[in-house]
Amino acid sequence: MEQASSSDMFRQRQREVVAALRAAIPGQCVLFQEEDTRPYECDGLAAYRQLPMVVTLPENEEQVIAVLNVCRELQVQIVPRGAGTGLSGGAMPIADGVVLSTAKLNRVVRLDPYARTAIVQPGVRNLAISDVAAQHGLYYAPDPSSQIACTIGGNVAENSGGVHCLKYGLTVHNVLRVRMITIDGDVVELGNGALDAPGLDLLSVFIGSEGMLGVVTEVTVKLVPKPQAARVIMASFDDVVKGGNAVANVIAAGIIPAGLEMMDKTSSRMVEPFVKAGYDIDAEAILLCESDGTTDEVEEEIQRMTAVLQQSGATAIAVSQTEAERLKFWSGRKNAFPAAGRISPDYYCMDGTIPRKNLAQVLISIAEMERKYGLRCANVFHAGDGNLHPLILFDANQPGEFHRAEQFGADILELCVAVGGTITGEHGVGIEKINSMCVQFSDTEREAFFAVKRAFDTPFLLNPDKAIPSLHRCAEYGRMHVKRGALPFPELERF
Known part of the structure; x- marks a missing residue:
């Protein structure tokens, strides 16, 4: 007998998964034709794309649980997705996996103007919370540049900030409670409506976990009075x-x-x-x-x-x-x-955080990198908390330019670490910065991250190829990146 081709095996697997999902949730909530799944091939980091095998759009919590149960039973990997505005590739699909979009869970469940809280589903847009709260003289403080489109579920996944995060904090400082579903289909509530909750502070562990620990179905956020x-x-x-x-x-x-x-x-x-x-x-x-x-x-x-x-x-x-x-x-x-689209065909938006005292020093170093790589860089950032957003400008149609942009970005992140900072402030790691995790964290630290992952997701089915690099990946990255054992920024003081 002739061995089945990989494409035949893929189609057979796709049919199996689609049939199981359609038996669990309404058929219109399951997409698998290429013309329907193509819009989900990437998030805001459009340089990296992958067509998903299946996309699901559950309409309520019960359907989210049903999708997770099917995927667990069939050992299908899942990528949770919000509005797709993320800039680190955290929502990029897996070729033989399922995208679980929370776009249809978009209700404001309850707003309490006296407690100054709102309970919302993950598909509610960031700005929509403030629009609903405005009649009570309240608003939701975290305001990413994409707030007109990004959703609260994605904000929780990435621990998003915004231009007012210096005074009002990031998502983690403005969320009181998260209701989430584990890979086992269990409903878990982290935090509560008060300022503190008994037991371990798993809420702050979950916020910023990039869809690797569970799927959000409800969020309780703090509202603040609109300033006079x-x-x-x-x-x-x-x-x-x-x-x-x-x-x-x-x-x-x-x-x-x-x-x-x-x-x-x-x-x-x-x-x-x-x-x-x-x-x-x-x-x-x-x-x-x-x-x-x-x-x-x-x-x-x-x-x-x-x-x-x-x-x-x-x-x-x-x-x-x-x-x-x-x-x-x-x-x-x-x-x-x-x-940026007015002056360059393409741009690569970086995200790193440094001590404020090093702002000028880092900007000068980035200018030197512009000359090194022959690419322009526009710098916009949350200066108050040292969160840099260099926009590396390039033309993907020119051979080698995107590769140079990637190397430029990696150097910026290594520079952030060298001056005592970190490789991300609010965009997350995703796939964009996964190699740079090897620069910042030791084997022991990365194993601690994996231990947390295993505690929430033992079969490693939730967004498994994002955020935490494997030992093998870091070994490969080290061989590619270390230049004869020399540090990339020897002139900088080590902390």
């Missing part, structure tokens, strides 16, 4: 070192702005024609510093920040006078990623 007033300072600097030092000086003065963002000249010139926010395109760097609170508090803090920025060498300072002008100032920062 908010104003933004836009400060220009003729030198990135001065701009970086100004960030540290603001924090050292005991000021915690609602937002503290920095953009270099490349970013400002990229964004300004796109949004016409009034940015100083001749400045080497601009800072956006927001204050919110009561009118008196904001007035005082604006004066204090203005003084610090002037002492730090600001060449020009503008302060928003109306809410419309405040939003206009922020529009440029919020639209930095799409604006």
